[in-house]
Amino acid sequence: MARFPIFVNISLAAFLILGSLANAAPCRDCFIHSRATHYPNSDDNGTEIGQCGYGTLGATINGGDVSAASDLYRDGVGCGACYQVRCTNGNYCSDKGVTVVITDQGSSDHTDFILSRRAFGRMAQNADAAATLLAFGIVDIEYRRVPCSYPNKNITIKIDENSNYPHYLAFVIWNQQGRSDITAVQLCETQSYVCKLLDRTYGAVWTTTSPPSGPLSIRMLFSDENGDEKWVVPVNDIPQNWKPGDTYDTGVQVIA
Template identity: 40%
Template sequence: MFTFHMAQSLTFSTVVTILLVLTDYGFCMNFKSINASLAGGFASAVATWYGDPNGSGSGGACGFENDVANPTYNSLISAGNQNLFKYGKGCGACYEVKCTQNAQCSGSPIKVTITDECPGACNNDAVHFDLSGKAFGYLAKPGQADALRKLGRITIEYQRVQCSYNARLTFKIDKGSNPYYLAFAIEYLSGDGEIGSVEISSSNSNGWKAAQQSFGATWKVDLPSGIRVLILSGLQLSNPKQLLLHKM
Protein backbone atom coordinates (compact mmCIF):
# COMPACT_ATOMS: atom_id res chain seq x y z
CA MET A 1 0.00 0.00 0.00
CA PHE A 2 1.14 3.55 -0.43
CA THR A 3 0.47 7.03 0.84
CA PHE A 4 -0.71 9.30 -1.94
CA HIS A 5 -0.40 13.08 -1.71
CA MET A 6 -2.37 15.13 -4.25
CA ALA A 7 -0.98 18.44 -5.42
CA GLN A 8 -2.05 20.54 -8.42
CA SER A 9 -3.99 23.81 -8.39
CA LEU A 10 -7.47 24.09 -9.88
CA THR A 11 -10.70 25.70 -8.79
CA PHE A 12 -13.40 23.38 -7.53
CA SER A 13 -15.70 24.28 -10.38
CA THR A 14 -13.25 22.74 -12.85
CA VAL A 15 -13.05 19.35 -11.14
CA VAL A 16 -15.27 17.73 -13.78
CA THR A 17 -14.14 15.92 -16.93
CA ILE A 18 -10.68 17.39 -17.29
CA LEU A 19 -7.23 16.12 -18.10
CA LEU A 20 -4.59 17.67 -15.90
CA VAL A 21 -1.01 17.88 -17.14
CA LEU A 22 1.48 18.62 -14.38
CA THR A 23 4.49 20.78 -15.23
CA ASP A 24 6.36 22.56 -12.47
CA TYR A 25 3.96 21.76 -9.66
CA GLY A 26 5.23 19.65 -6.81
CA PHE A 27 3.76 16.45 -5.52
CA CYS A 28 4.81 13.88 -2.97
CA MET A 29 4.36 10.12 -2.69
CA ASN A 30 5.54 7.54 -0.20
CA PHE A 31 5.25 3.88 -1.15
CA LYS A 32 4.77 1.15 1.43
CA SER A 33 4.90 -2.57 0.80
CA ILE A 34 1.64 -4.50 0.93
CA ASN A 35 0.99 -7.13 3.57
CA ALA A 36 0.19 -9.91 1.09
CA SER A 37 2.93 -11.50 -0.97
CA LEU A 38 2.65 -11.05 -4.72
CA ALA A 39 2.78 -14.11 -6.97
CA GLY A 40 3.85 -16.16 -3.97
CA GLY A 41 2.23 -19.38 -5.18
CA PHE A 42 -1.35 -20.53 -5.53
CA ALA A 43 -3.55 -21.32 -2.54
CA SER A 44 -7.03 -22.79 -2.27
CA ALA A 45 -10.24 -20.72 -2.20
CA VAL A 46 -13.95 -21.00 -2.90
CA ALA A 47 -15.57 -19.39 -5.95
CA THR A 48 -19.19 -18.65 -6.74
CA TRP A 49 -20.75 -16.26 -9.26
CA TYR A 50 -23.58 -13.75 -9.29
CA GLY A 51 -25.69 -11.72 -11.67
CA ASP A 52 -26.29 -12.65 -15.29
CA PRO A 53 -24.41 -15.65 -16.72
CA ASN A 54 -22.39 -13.34 -18.97
CA GLY A 55 -22.78 -10.30 -16.75
CA SER A 56 -20.14 -7.83 -15.63
CA GLY A 57 -20.76 -7.98 -11.89
CA SER A 58 -20.68 -4.74 -9.92
CA GLY A 59 -18.44 -2.15 -8.33
CA GLY A 60 -20.86 -0.80 -5.76
CA ALA A 61 -19.09 -1.41 -2.46
CA CYS A 62 -15.83 -0.03 -3.88
CA GLY A 63 -17.43 2.99 -5.59
CA PHE A 64 -16.45 1.85 -9.08
CA GLU A 65 -20.08 1.61 -10.19
CA ASN A 66 -20.61 0.53 -13.81
CA ASP A 67 -16.94 0.99 -14.75
CA VAL A 68 -16.49 -2.75 -14.18
CA ALA A 69 -18.13 -3.49 -17.54
CA ASN A 70 -15.64 -1.34 -19.43
CA PRO A 71 -11.94 -1.53 -20.22
CA THR A 72 -9.73 -2.07 -18.37
CA TYR A 73 -11.79 -4.30 -16.05
CA ASN A 74 -13.68 -5.88 -18.97
CA SER A 75 -16.06 -7.56 -16.49
CA LEU A 76 -13.23 -9.73 -15.14
CA ILE A 77 -13.95 -8.77 -11.56
CA SER A 78 -14.93 -10.32 -8.26
CA ALA A 79 -16.59 -9.46 -5.02
CA GLY A 80 -14.60 -10.74 -2.06
CA ASN A 81 -15.23 -11.77 1.51
CA GLN A 82 -13.53 -9.77 4.24
CA ASN A 83 -10.17 -11.51 3.78
CA LEU A 84 -10.15 -10.05 0.26
CA PHE A 85 -12.32 -6.93 0.61
CA LYS A 86 -10.58 -5.82 3.85
CA TYR A 87 -13.29 -3.28 4.74
CA GLY A 88 -12.68 -1.57 1.41
CA LYS A 89 -8.88 -1.47 1.58
CA GLY A 90 -8.77 -4.47 -0.77
CA CYS A 91 -10.61 -2.61 -3.53
CA GLY A 92 -8.53 -2.58 -6.71
CA ALA A 93 -6.31 -5.51 -5.72
CA CYS A 94 -5.62 -8.05 -8.48
CA TYR A 95 -5.54 -11.83 -8.29
CA GLU A 96 -4.92 -14.71 -10.62
CA VAL A 97 -7.53 -17.44 -10.21
CA LYS A 98 -7.79 -20.81 -11.90
CA CYS A 99 -10.05 -23.85 -11.78
CA THR A 100 -8.50 -27.33 -11.93
CA GLN A 101 -10.68 -29.70 -9.91
CA ASN A 102 -13.70 -30.08 -12.21
CA ALA A 103 -13.98 -31.67 -15.64
CA GLN A 104 -15.22 -28.35 -17.05
CA CYS A 105 -12.17 -26.42 -15.80
CA SER A 106 -9.56 -25.13 -18.22
CA GLY A 107 -6.78 -25.00 -15.63
CA SER A 108 -5.62 -21.69 -17.11
CA PRO A 109 -5.41 -18.66 -14.78
CA ILE A 110 -7.31 -15.44 -15.39
CA LYS A 111 -6.70 -12.10 -13.67
CA VAL A 112 -9.56 -10.51 -11.74
CA THR A 113 -9.88 -7.31 -9.71
CA ILE A 114 -11.68 -6.95 -6.38
CA THR A 115 -14.43 -4.38 -7.00
CA ASP A 116 -17.16 -5.30 -4.51
CA GLU A 117 -17.90 -7.05 -1.22
CA CYS A 118 -19.37 -10.51 -0.73
CA PRO A 119 -20.85 -10.30 2.78
CA GLY A 120 -22.67 -12.79 4.98
CA ALA A 121 -22.16 -16.46 4.19
CA CYS A 122 -19.10 -15.74 2.05
CA ASN A 123 -17.26 -15.18 5.31
CA ASN A 124 -17.87 -18.78 6.33
CA ASP A 125 -14.98 -19.58 3.98
CA ALA A 126 -11.41 -18.49 4.60
CA VAL A 127 -11.16 -16.95 1.11
CA HIS A 128 -14.22 -16.57 -1.10
CA PHE A 129 -14.34 -15.04 -4.58
CA ASP A 130 -17.83 -14.19 -5.82
CA LEU A 131 -17.03 -13.71 -9.49
CA SER A 132 -19.00 -11.99 -12.21
CA GLY A 133 -20.80 -14.44 -14.45
CA LYS A 134 -18.40 -13.61 -17.25
CA ALA A 135 -15.29 -14.15 -15.13
CA PHE A 136 -16.60 -17.47 -13.79
CA GLY A 137 -17.22 -18.68 -17.33
CA TYR A 138 -13.66 -17.74 -18.30
CA LEU A 139 -12.41 -20.45 -15.92
CA ALA A 140 -13.95 -23.13 -18.13
CA LYS A 141 -12.78 -25.03 -21.17
CA PRO A 142 -14.17 -23.77 -24.50
CA GLY A 143 -17.86 -24.58 -24.69
CA GLN A 144 -18.06 -25.55 -21.01
CA ALA A 145 -18.82 -22.15 -19.42
CA ASP A 146 -22.53 -22.82 -18.85
CA ALA A 147 -21.81 -26.29 -17.49
CA LEU A 148 -19.28 -24.84 -15.03
CA ARG A 149 -21.68 -22.10 -13.94
CA LYS A 150 -24.33 -24.75 -13.22
CA LEU A 151 -22.06 -26.12 -10.51
CA GLY A 152 -22.54 -22.84 -8.66
CA ARG A 153 -19.79 -23.31 -6.08
CA ILE A 154 -16.36 -24.66 -6.88
CA THR A 155 -12.88 -24.85 -5.42
CA ILE A 156 -10.31 -22.70 -7.18
CA GLU A 157 -6.69 -21.68 -6.72
CA TYR A 158 -5.61 -18.06 -6.36
CA GLN A 159 -2.58 -15.86 -5.89
CA ARG A 160 -2.09 -12.13 -5.45
CA VAL A 161 -0.47 -10.44 -8.48
CA GLN A 162 0.49 -6.96 -9.60
CA CYS A 163 -2.17 -4.86 -11.33
CA SER A 164 -1.33 -3.58 -14.79
CA TYR A 165 -4.12 -1.24 -15.84
CA ASN A 166 -4.02 0.14 -19.35
CA ALA A 167 -5.56 3.36 -18.08
CA ARG A 168 -4.65 6.57 -16.30
CA LEU A 169 -5.05 6.73 -12.57
CA THR A 170 -8.55 8.15 -12.20
CA PHE A 171 -10.26 10.25 -9.54
CA LYS A 172 -14.06 10.07 -9.75
CA ILE A 173 -15.46 13.09 -7.96
CA ASP A 174 -18.60 12.22 -6.01
CA LYS A 175 -21.70 14.22 -6.93
CA GLY A 176 -22.13 15.25 -3.29
CA SER A 177 -18.87 17.22 -3.30
CA ASN A 178 -18.90 20.99 -2.88
CA PRO A 179 -16.36 23.76 -2.14
CA TYR A 180 -16.23 22.68 1.50
CA TYR A 181 -16.42 18.90 1.14
CA LEU A 182 -14.64 16.63 -1.32
CA ALA A 183 -15.25 12.93 -1.94
CA PHE A 184 -13.71 10.87 -4.71
CA ALA A 185 -13.11 7.27 -5.74
CA ILE A 186 -9.64 6.28 -6.94
CA GLU A 187 -9.35 3.73 -9.74
CA TYR A 188 -6.75 2.06 -11.96
CA LEU A 189 -3.84 2.07 -9.54
CA SER A 190 -1.20 -0.15 -11.10
CA GLY A 191 1.18 -2.03 -8.85
CA ASP A 192 -0.21 -3.56 -5.68
CA GLY A 193 -3.56 -1.87 -6.32
CA GLU A 194 -4.32 -0.96 -2.71
CA ILE A 195 -4.40 2.59 -1.32
CA GLY A 196 -3.05 3.07 2.18
CA SER A 197 -3.88 6.73 2.78
CA VAL A 198 -4.62 9.98 0.98
CA GLU A 199 -3.75 13.58 1.85
CA ILE A 200 -4.61 16.82 0.10
CA SER A 201 -3.33 20.35 0.30
CA SER A 202 -4.22 23.70 -1.20
CA SER A 203 -2.42 26.80 -2.34
CA ASN A 204 -3.71 28.78 0.64
CA SER A 205 -3.37 26.21 3.42
CA ASN A 206 -0.50 25.04 5.56
CA GLY A 207 0.65 21.47 5.11
CA TRP A 208 -1.41 18.42 4.19
CA LYS A 209 -4.86 17.38 5.37
CA ALA A 210 -5.58 13.66 5.74
CA ALA A 211 -8.60 12.29 3.90
CA GLN A 212 -10.76 9.62 5.49
CA GLN A 213 -11.96 6.45 3.84
CA SER A 214 -15.67 6.91 3.16
CA PHE A 215 -16.30 3.42 1.80
CA GLY A 216 -14.42 1.08 -0.50
CA ALA A 217 -12.01 3.08 -2.64
CA THR A 218 -13.89 6.33 -1.98
CA TRP A 219 -12.18 8.93 0.22
CA LYS A 220 -13.55 12.13 1.73
CA VAL A 221 -12.25 15.27 3.35
CA ASP A 222 -13.85 18.34 4.90
CA LEU A 223 -12.26 21.49 3.55
CA PRO A 224 -11.54 24.45 5.82
CA SER A 225 -13.83 27.43 5.37
CA GLY A 226 -12.68 29.74 2.62
CA ILE A 227 -10.55 27.24 0.70
CA ARG A 228 -11.91 27.25 -2.82
CA VAL A 229 -8.76 26.29 -4.68
CA LEU A 230 -7.87 22.63 -4.29
CA ILE A 231 -4.50 21.10 -4.92
CA LEU A 232 -5.01 17.80 -6.70
CA SER A 233 -2.21 15.92 -8.32
CA GLY A 234 -1.94 12.41 -9.53
CA LEU A 235 0.17 9.54 -10.63
CA GLN A 236 0.15 7.31 -13.65
CA LEU A 237 2.93 4.85 -13.00
CA SER A 238 4.01 4.79 -16.64
CA ASN A 239 3.79 8.59 -16.87
CA PRO A 240 3.68 10.46 -13.55
CA LYS A 241 2.53 13.72 -15.15
CA GLN A 242 -1.05 12.94 -16.07
CA LEU A 243 -4.25 12.63 -14.09
CA LEU A 244 -7.79 12.13 -15.33
CA LEU A 245 -10.63 13.52 -13.22
CA HIS A 246 -14.29 13.03 -14.00
CA LYS A 247 -17.55 13.33 -12.16
CA MET A 248 -19.59 10.31 -11.11
Protein backbone atom coordinates in the same frame (compact mmCIF):
# COMPACT_ATOMS: atom_id res chain seq x y z
CA MET B 1 39.36 -35.36 17.43
CA ALA B 2 36.29 -36.32 19.42
CA ARG B 3 34.87 -32.79 19.17
CA PHE B 4 34.84 -32.62 15.39
CA PRO B 5 31.75 -34.82 14.83
CA ILE B 6 29.87 -32.84 17.49
CA PHE B 7 30.71 -29.58 15.68
CA VAL B 8 29.55 -31.07 12.39
CA ASN B 9 26.28 -32.27 13.95
CA ILE B 10 25.59 -28.85 15.48
CA SER B 11 26.31 -27.12 12.16
CA LEU B 12 24.09 -29.56 10.32
CA ALA B 13 21.26 -29.00 12.80
CA ALA B 14 21.57 -25.24 12.43
CA PHE B 15 21.50 -25.59 8.63
CA LEU B 16 18.37 -27.71 8.78
CA ILE B 17 16.64 -25.24 11.12
CA LEU B 18 17.47 -22.28 8.87
CA GLY B 19 16.29 -24.25 5.87
CA SER B 20 13.00 -25.01 7.59
CA LEU B 21 12.49 -21.33 8.47
CA ALA B 22 13.18 -20.34 4.87
CA ASN B 23 10.65 -22.87 3.61
CA ALA B 24 8.10 -21.59 6.10
CA ALA B 25 8.40 -18.00 4.84
CA PRO B 26 5.34 -16.72 2.93
CA CYS B 27 5.49 -17.37 -0.80
CA ARG B 28 4.50 -14.26 -2.69
CA ASP B 29 3.52 -16.10 -5.86
CA CYS B 30 2.11 -19.29 -4.37
CA PHE B 31 -1.52 -20.22 -4.95
CA ILE B 32 -3.98 -20.38 -2.05
CA HIS B 33 -6.85 -22.89 -2.09
CA SER B 34 -10.41 -21.64 -1.65
CA ARG B 35 -13.84 -21.64 -3.32
CA ALA B 36 -15.64 -19.28 -5.67
CA THR B 37 -19.16 -18.64 -6.93
CA HIS B 38 -20.71 -16.08 -9.30
CA TYR B 39 -23.23 -13.26 -9.13
CA PRO B 40 -26.73 -14.81 -9.24
CA ASN B 41 -28.08 -12.62 -12.02
CA SER B 42 -28.22 -12.70 -15.80
CA ASP B 43 -25.70 -9.88 -16.29
CA ASP B 44 -22.30 -11.16 -17.44
CA ASN B 45 -20.46 -8.14 -16.05
CA GLY B 46 -20.06 -6.88 -12.50
CA THR B 47 -22.27 -4.47 -10.58
CA GLU B 48 -22.49 -0.68 -10.62
CA ILE B 49 -23.37 -0.54 -6.91
CA GLY B 50 -20.38 -2.43 -5.50
CA GLN B 51 -18.96 -1.58 -2.09
CA CYS B 52 -15.75 -0.22 -3.59
CA GLY B 53 -17.64 2.79 -4.93
CA TYR B 54 -16.47 2.47 -8.55
CA GLY B 55 -19.94 3.12 -9.95
CA THR B 56 -20.37 2.32 -13.63
CA LEU B 57 -16.68 1.46 -13.91
CA GLY B 58 -17.23 -1.41 -11.47
CA ALA B 59 -19.21 -3.30 -14.10
CA THR B 60 -16.85 -2.83 -17.03
CA ILE B 61 -13.31 -2.45 -15.68
CA ASN B 62 -10.92 -5.16 -16.84
CA GLY B 63 -13.41 -6.12 -19.55
CA GLY B 64 -15.96 -7.12 -16.92
CA ASP B 65 -13.67 -9.69 -15.27
CA VAL B 66 -14.40 -8.53 -11.73
CA SER B 67 -15.26 -10.02 -8.38
CA ALA B 68 -16.63 -9.35 -4.93
CA ALA B 69 -14.41 -10.55 -2.10
CA SER B 70 -14.95 -11.53 1.52
CA ASP B 71 -11.77 -11.41 3.65
CA LEU B 72 -9.74 -10.02 0.74
CA TYR B 73 -11.94 -6.89 0.76
CA ARG B 74 -10.02 -5.85 3.92
CA ASP B 75 -12.36 -3.01 4.91
CA GLY B 76 -11.91 -1.46 1.48
CA VAL B 77 -8.12 -1.60 1.28
CA GLY B 78 -8.45 -4.57 -1.09
CA CYS B 79 -10.47 -2.60 -3.64
CA GLY B 80 -8.67 -2.50 -6.97
CA ALA B 81 -6.42 -5.48 -6.20
CA CYS B 82 -6.03 -8.09 -8.94
CA TYR B 83 -5.99 -11.87 -8.50
CA GLN B 84 -5.40 -14.80 -10.78
CA VAL B 85 -8.18 -17.27 -10.04
CA ARG B 86 -8.36 -20.74 -11.52
CA CYS B 87 -10.70 -23.60 -10.73
CA THR B 88 -9.18 -26.99 -10.00
CA ASN B 89 -11.44 -29.49 -11.79
CA GLY B 90 -9.20 -30.76 -14.59
CA ASN B 91 -12.18 -31.92 -16.66
CA TYR B 92 -13.45 -28.38 -17.18
CA CYS B 93 -10.89 -25.83 -15.94
CA SER B 94 -8.00 -24.21 -17.81
CA ASP B 95 -4.51 -23.90 -16.37
CA LYS B 96 -4.49 -20.11 -16.80
CA GLY B 97 -7.83 -19.28 -15.20
CA VAL B 98 -8.85 -15.62 -15.15
CA THR B 99 -7.46 -12.37 -13.71
CA VAL B 100 -10.11 -10.39 -11.80
CA VAL B 101 -10.27 -6.99 -10.11
CA ILE B 102 -11.89 -6.63 -6.68
CA THR B 103 -14.78 -4.16 -7.03
CA ASP B 104 -17.21 -5.25 -4.33
CA GLN B 105 -17.61 -6.97 -0.96
CA GLY B 106 -19.52 -10.19 -0.46
CA SER B 107 -19.35 -13.85 0.54
CA SER B 108 -21.40 -16.96 -0.13
CA ASP B 109 -21.04 -20.37 1.51
CA HIS B 110 -17.40 -20.01 2.60
CA THR B 111 -16.19 -18.54 -0.68
CA ASP B 112 -13.44 -15.94 -1.08
CA PHE B 113 -14.68 -14.73 -4.47
CA ILE B 114 -18.05 -13.95 -6.06
CA LEU B 115 -17.08 -13.56 -9.70
CA SER B 116 -19.00 -11.93 -12.49
CA ARG B 117 -20.56 -14.57 -14.72
CA ARG B 118 -18.14 -13.57 -17.46
CA ALA B 119 -15.10 -14.12 -15.21
CA PHE B 120 -16.51 -17.36 -13.80
CA GLY B 121 -16.94 -18.80 -17.29
CA ARG B 122 -13.46 -17.69 -18.35
CA MET B 123 -11.93 -20.17 -15.91
CA ALA B 124 -13.18 -22.95 -18.20
CA GLN B 125 -11.45 -24.69 -21.09
CA ASN B 126 -14.21 -23.87 -23.61
CA ALA B 127 -17.79 -22.63 -23.91
CA ASP B 128 -19.35 -26.01 -23.06
CA ALA B 129 -17.17 -26.34 -19.97
CA ALA B 130 -18.10 -22.76 -18.98
CA ALA B 131 -21.79 -23.66 -19.07
CA THR B 132 -21.10 -26.65 -16.82
CA LEU B 133 -19.13 -24.52 -14.33
CA LEU B 134 -21.94 -21.96 -14.17
CA ALA B 135 -24.39 -24.79 -13.50
CA PHE B 136 -22.21 -26.01 -10.63
CA GLY B 137 -22.58 -22.59 -8.99
CA ILE B 138 -19.69 -23.06 -6.55
CA VAL B 139 -16.30 -24.54 -7.47
CA ASP B 140 -12.98 -25.22 -5.77
CA ILE B 141 -10.30 -22.75 -6.83
CA GLU B 142 -6.79 -21.58 -6.16
CA TYR B 143 -5.74 -17.96 -6.36
CA ARG B 144 -2.80 -15.58 -5.99
CA ARG B 145 -2.39 -11.84 -6.16
CA VAL B 146 -0.97 -10.47 -9.42
CA PRO B 147 -0.21 -6.95 -10.69
CA CYS B 148 -3.04 -4.94 -12.22
CA SER B 149 -2.37 -3.56 -15.68
CA TYR B 150 -4.34 -0.91 -17.58
CA PRO B 151 -2.36 -0.16 -20.74
CA ASN B 152 -2.46 3.48 -21.84
CA LYS B 153 -4.53 4.47 -18.79
CA ASN B 154 -3.39 6.59 -15.88
CA ILE B 155 -4.74 6.57 -12.35
CA THR B 156 -7.93 8.64 -12.49
CA ILE B 157 -9.85 10.61 -9.86
CA LYS B 158 -13.65 10.50 -10.11
CA ILE B 159 -15.42 13.19 -8.04
CA ASP B 160 -18.37 11.62 -6.23
CA GLU B 161 -21.84 12.92 -7.06
CA ASN B 162 -22.45 13.63 -3.36
CA SER B 163 -19.63 16.19 -3.26
CA ASN B 164 -20.68 19.75 -2.50
CA TYR B 165 -18.28 22.41 -3.74
CA PRO B 166 -16.52 23.89 -1.81
CA HIS B 167 -17.70 22.40 1.49
CA TYR B 168 -17.42 18.64 1.01
CA LEU B 169 -15.22 16.63 -1.35
CA ALA B 170 -15.45 12.90 -2.00
CA PHE B 171 -13.70 11.01 -4.77
CA VAL B 172 -12.88 7.48 -5.84
CA ILE B 173 -9.56 6.34 -7.30
CA TRP B 174 -9.80 4.42 -10.59
CA ASN B 175 -7.23 2.31 -12.48
CA GLN B 176 -5.03 1.38 -9.53
CA GLN B 177 -2.07 -0.46 -11.05
CA GLY B 178 0.60 -2.86 -9.82
CA ARG B 179 0.15 -5.07 -6.77
CA SER B 180 0.40 -2.47 -3.98
CA ASP B 181 -2.48 -1.09 -1.89
CA ILE B 182 -3.40 2.57 -1.49
CA THR B 183 -3.42 2.86 2.29
CA ALA B 184 -3.55 6.64 2.80
CA VAL B 185 -4.37 9.76 0.78
CA GLN B 186 -3.50 13.39 1.46
CA LEU B 187 -4.99 16.48 -0.15
CA CYS B 188 -2.61 19.43 -0.42
CA GLU B 189 -2.83 23.09 -1.39
CA THR B 190 -0.57 23.55 -4.38
CA GLN B 191 0.74 26.95 -3.24
CA SER B 192 1.33 26.52 0.48
CA TYR B 193 1.54 22.71 0.23
CA VAL B 194 -0.35 22.37 3.50
CA CYS B 195 -1.75 18.84 3.43
CA LYS B 196 -4.80 17.24 4.97
CA LEU B 197 -5.15 13.51 5.57
CA LEU B 198 -8.40 12.18 4.10
CA ASP B 199 -10.83 9.59 5.46
CA ARG B 200 -11.60 6.34 3.69
CA THR B 201 -15.37 6.31 4.07
CA TYR B 202 -15.72 2.96 2.31
CA GLY B 203 -14.04 1.01 -0.47
CA ALA B 204 -11.91 3.26 -2.67
CA VAL B 205 -13.84 6.41 -1.73
CA TRP B 206 -11.92 9.16 0.12
CA THR B 207 -13.62 12.17 1.69
CA THR B 208 -13.02 15.40 3.57
CA THR B 209 -15.07 18.27 4.92
CA SER B 210 -13.80 21.80 4.35
CA PRO B 211 -11.31 20.81 1.62
CA PRO B 212 -8.43 23.20 0.93
CA SER B 213 -9.11 25.95 -1.61
CA GLY B 214 -7.46 26.48 -4.96
CA PRO B 215 -5.99 23.79 -7.20
CA LEU B 216 -5.44 20.62 -5.18
CA SER B 217 -2.60 18.13 -5.26
CA ILE B 218 -3.16 14.54 -4.14
CA ARG B 219 -0.55 12.36 -2.45
CA MET B 220 -1.19 8.59 -2.35
CA LEU B 221 0.61 6.15 -0.07
CA PHE B 222 1.26 2.80 -1.76
CA SER B 223 2.04 -0.16 0.52
CA ASP B 224 3.14 -3.59 -0.69
CA GLU B 225 2.96 -7.07 0.82
CA ASN B 226 6.46 -6.71 2.30
CA GLY B 227 5.52 -3.61 4.27
CA ASP B 228 7.41 -1.22 1.98
CA GLU B 229 5.70 2.15 1.48
CA LYS B 230 6.12 5.09 -0.86
CA TRP B 231 4.23 8.33 -1.44
CA VAL B 232 3.25 9.10 -5.02
CA VAL B 233 2.39 12.64 -6.16
CA PRO B 234 0.41 12.84 -9.44
CA VAL B 235 1.59 15.09 -12.25
CA ASN B 236 -1.82 16.73 -12.69
CA ASP B 237 -3.78 18.55 -9.99
CA ILE B 238 -7.50 18.68 -9.30
CA PRO B 239 -8.58 22.10 -10.60
CA GLN B 240 -9.86 24.81 -8.29
CA ASN B 241 -13.40 24.65 -9.68
CA TRP B 242 -13.83 20.87 -9.36
CA LYS B 243 -17.35 19.57 -9.96
CA PRO B 244 -19.30 16.50 -8.79
CA GLY B 245 -19.25 13.79 -11.43
CA ASP B 246 -16.11 15.02 -13.18
CA THR B 247 -13.08 12.80 -13.76
CA TYR B 248 -9.46 13.97 -13.67
CA ASP B 249 -6.45 12.17 -15.12
CA THR B 250 -3.59 12.21 -12.60
CA GLY B 251 -0.99 11.75 -15.32
CA VAL B 252 0.75 8.91 -13.48
CA GLN B 253 0.91 5.13 -13.54
CA VAL B 254 2.18 3.13 -10.57
CA ILE B 255 3.40 -0.26 -11.73
CA ALA B 256 5.11 -1.48 -8.54
